Amino acid sequence: MGVDDVTLEEFTFTRWEPTDWSLILDPTDDSAPLPVAGYIPYSGTTGPKGHDAPVTYLPGLSNDGTTVVLDGVPIGEAISAYDVADKIVVVDVPLPEISLSSLREQFYFVNDSIPETLAPTLFTGLLAVPQIHAALETQNAAGMVGILPFGPDAANNLYAPFEGVVADLPGLYVDQFTGRQLKQELATAGGTLPGRLRLEATVDEQATARNIVGVIPAPTDRELVLCTHTDGTNANEDNGPVAILALAEYFRQLPRGRRPVTIRVILTGGHFARHNAGLRAYLDDHKDEVKENVLAAIELEHLGALE
Structure with missing residues (x-):
């Protein structure tokens, strides 16, 4: 393309690469796994056997602006009052609204009207997952299952959030229909069922990639x-x-x-x-x-x- 002095500049990073994952309620030899939309990137690994633990649903999540709250209290402060240790915790991923008022004065050119807030979308939902995941990790949960408020077309193979830091709380996503089924089965069983969450992944702390740099x-x-x-x-x-x-x-x-x-x-x-x-x-x-x-x-x- 006529760009001069094209160079490849190598750098290192930590690569977390998933290989297989599944979610089973009441695991036995003939138990069928639930449909899983995907995994929470860099959330950790269970190894090939998975984590066997009680599955429970944590209700009451919502948003105060872009802060996830649990029964009205920021989740990082509220989570210690809930018994989630050594459990696979199912949560609804809430969709916050983002205020655009602080950005309006910084725009150089606008070709359309700008709303006061960015309405809840798939993107805004990604802001909630790191907060929920971090709170559950501090309480030594065995796993996290995030119910995305979308059907399979939007939920399947979602790669988010983009923290890129390896954690120690393996997490999976399900779509809203599987999530509804999961919550119904837990409610019918009185709130808890045995389960198995499996997320196999490899970690390479010295993986390499390259930037491409050129000059005109x-x-x-x-x-x-x-x-x-x-x-x-x-x-x-x-x-x-x-x-x-x-x-x-x-x-x-x-x-x-x-x-x-x-x-x-x-x-x-x-x-x-x-x-x-x-x-x-x-x-x-x-x-x-x-x-x-x-x-x-x-x-x-x-x-x-x-x-």
Whole structure:
């Protein structure tokens, strides 16, 4: 595409990679597993045998803004009053509303009306999961099952949240229909049933990946950075490189003397690893030149999203 000085810059990160998972109520040799939508990334591992423990439902979760509350109290403070130790805890994942008022004055260009709040969506629900998971982990729960308020089309294979830090509370997701069935069976049994949660995963604390870096030079060393990640889970999540390649092609066709600034293209990996591992590695390795030369950076992703 005409980008000069293309380099591959290796970095390390912790890779948590799931291999198999299942959820069974009242496990016996002929017990059929429940339909599972997916796993909570980096939540831990049970090993091949899984965790056998009582399954219980924890009601009363809601939101106060973006804070998950349990019977009106922030869950981190309230959870110690509940008996969840050594249990597989089933919870409804609540959907918070996000205030946009603090962002309105920072927008440079608006082509439509902006609501006061971001209505509850799949994305806002992801803000709740880390809070619930962390609270249950502090109380030594054996596992977590999050009921997503969506059908299988939206719930299946959901990869979220993106904390990228290996925890010690294996967790799975089910869709709203399986969740309804699960809660009914627990209620019929008086609130608790034996269960088995299995989440097998491997952990590599020295996994490697690469950033791709290229330069379209101009008469000045001052730079505009075009950046995006290359490890999204779907086309909408990871369509930034397409736009950046198109922009690079445009600037490449301009004579060098007509380029107002040097264009630096950075395509990073490790987007879902801790602290955006690829971008963080680049900034750590090039912090002096970034401070000296970069005028602005544009991060392109999620192009064409409708919400």
